[in-house]
Amino acid sequence: MIARFAREKRGIEVVGHGALRNTGRVATADVVLTTSGLKGVTLYEPTELVMSARSGTPIYEIESILAARGQMLSFEPVDLGPATGAPGGALSIGGVFATNFSGSRRISAGSARDNLLGVRAVNGRGELFKSGGRVMKNVAGLDVARGLTGSWGTLAVMTEVTFKVAPLPQTMQTLAFVGLPDDLAIEALNIAMATPLEISGAVHLPKNCVDRLKVPKLKGVGQSLTLLRLETFATSIDERREKLKVALKVYGKPIELDAEDTFSLWSEFRTLSMMPFSTETSLWRISTLPTKAPEIVAAIQKFMDVVAFYDWSGALIWLEVPAAADAGAADVRRAVAVRGGHATLIRAEPEIRNTVEVFEPLKPEIERLTRGIKSAFDPSGLLNRGRMYANF
């Protein structure tokens, strides 16, 4: 089909089930190509920790098949649907890899990109190609499969993806430290991450974010919460929890959550339930160094009211700002630029997403390579044109 559109030079908007349609720039296209018909798991070898699925397979289907065999997607994909006013539960496995948006466990299990093993895809020339495979290690030729992650369907339409899966943890617990200011909280999270205790989630929620939590045990705390998740064997978890408490003694006595509350709490982060859809606010996603994260939030806070949610021990900030003509882009980008990292506008009205830069602007020499790559895959610029950058 793409080959025909390529001959006819018709612009193509690539979508799955629409979970991501309110995120990113709006593609200019003559036709919409949906992967929603490409469904189903094509290979699953639990003892080799590998699965292949057609790209339009919803992740909830994949996760329920995995759960039946005691396994999971370790990188906890984040479903932006609910936070962006798009349908919830519509995220497809292709969308996960096209955006590479991973959840809290990324900090221990790696990102979606890290867990991708192979793809089949069709580029803008209409050519079907493959890269990678079904084995964990594969260094034959260029790593095109991982190179496609985060390209938002602008280089190729993935038709099938093969990825690593992991055993579900036997049990889990959370320690929640109460009332720490952002800078101390990030310090505590990173001290925990430097221990060999294999922390699988390191989140800090300032007070205004805690007020939006749903988990009953933490809902009414009324102070900031600094959260550390432990996931391991039942025989190990108590020992690890006690060691973690000792390592973080100076940060106070934490609230302890059992497996059930831990599961509910961290599930909230997978749909960003603390950042619900609203036209009154915009949402940013900032990737930076953990130690710089509190400074970035504080710098932006000087100019506007914000609600921040720190994940990955501070390496990721979800930041809600009041709606504005530029969604706060000028202040956000300046605060990030001087401290290192990059910011992506996740939620704003479509007109705003098409007038400000949604993705961090590229340095000239990187833009030259980026345009070269785009042109190598899609010389006529047909696939998701304008989805990431205004001109290509």
Added chain:
Amino acid sequence: MPHIELPEPDVGVLRRLPILIEGLKSRVGQDLLIVDEDGRRAYETDAFTAYRRVPMLVVLPRTTEEVSKILKYCHENDVKVIPRGAGTSLCGGSLPTEDAIVLCISKMNRVIEIDYANRLARLEAGITNLQITAEVAAGGFFYAPDPSSQLACTLAGNLAMNSGGAHCLKYGVTTHNVLGVKMVLIDGTVVEIGGSALERNGYDLLSLVIGSEGQLGVITEATVKLVPSPEGARPMMIGFRSPEAAGSCVSAIIAAGIIPVAIEYMDHAAIEVCEAFAGAGYPLDAEALLIVEVEGSEAEIGILLGRIAEIAARFDPKTVQISSDADQSARIWAGRKAAFGAIGRISDYLCMDGTIPLAQLPHALTRISQICAEYGLKVANIFHAGDGNLHPLILYDANSPEEAERAELAGEAILKLCVELGGCLTGEHGVGIEKRELMTTQFTPTDLAVQMRIKTVFDPTWRLNPAKVFPLAITNVMRAGDAASTPEAA
């Protein structure tokens, strides 16, 4: 002589050599150049020693700026460049051609910054793999990828080959442990790809660069993740009566939700040689040996190894032995890590590096024995069982050109088998010159065209690391043709 074709040198370039030497001298100074033949001969090969070509010139830059000047000069003067780290490639990844300049970055080995708070280190790419861990061990961290050549191999080489190691089952390979690189393109442009943050901005160019075998640019610096050192680690050895039993045991361990830090498999031939070398107490009467290592606190290690022993018992093992102390653990790993060296003492060998799905292990081993028998050769097998990476070592006599050729042909047949069984040509060593022509067995012409167009974006005139990775006939066309004519799929 072995049968991999190497390109004829471009006599025009060789004729210009005196001018080129003067040109480079005036840009980076005489001290960085190795001009004399004895000096250059040291760079004639890597760890794929069957092939040797003395390069026309060797340059040893000390800074990114010098690398940039050298590449720019080569670009402007139509000279091919062979990037090189420590020269430990097992696939001829840094084999020179006679009309090329070897650009060796081994002098660029400084630590630029260690940032414990953010768990990362910025390093010049010529630093050795093991040195990175040595620099950060006191802080309670290590650098995870651990190829067997880690004492000698450079970070630059690891980045070029996306190196793995015995412990990558838990910690991933190079591409999982690098945040960003500083790279010089063939025209001298210095680019920062990735950075210090966990996520990349825009296209994931870093994924394309890592494992690109020096085809896209010369990496001079990298920012790597630091991983907290485990409290403790201990291996156990399980000897089995058959490869099937060992393979099934690996499946059962993983099915039980246990991901050990390493699961290494050795066949009988490998067990004998490594035991003679290391005296680690490997079970000489076993047909197959698993070395399984777990990490954690003393209590956790005890519990996990106990559970693994219970699982192993279901497969009628000949021996189950948990390492008793640090000394035995060290010897168990010394034997495994020295396996290639130990086998090298008794025979010349070709080390293959295919991958297979674990379930295919017994079948693959049977077929490998048959293939080697057909060519009248012996084979020993070492296997990273947790991740499907198989290293058959084909034993042969390098003094016999005829036997060497048979060994290469057997190796090709084995790699084709790996691809047939759902695996791939190379798990961690790379393609280099060795597996260049086999790429067409794993990839369609379109698959290769997609990769080659990316190469053309970074290196439009195909001057970097020539005659490698892609089939020679195609790369010759690419270099002869104009840069704009990207390869069209068949």
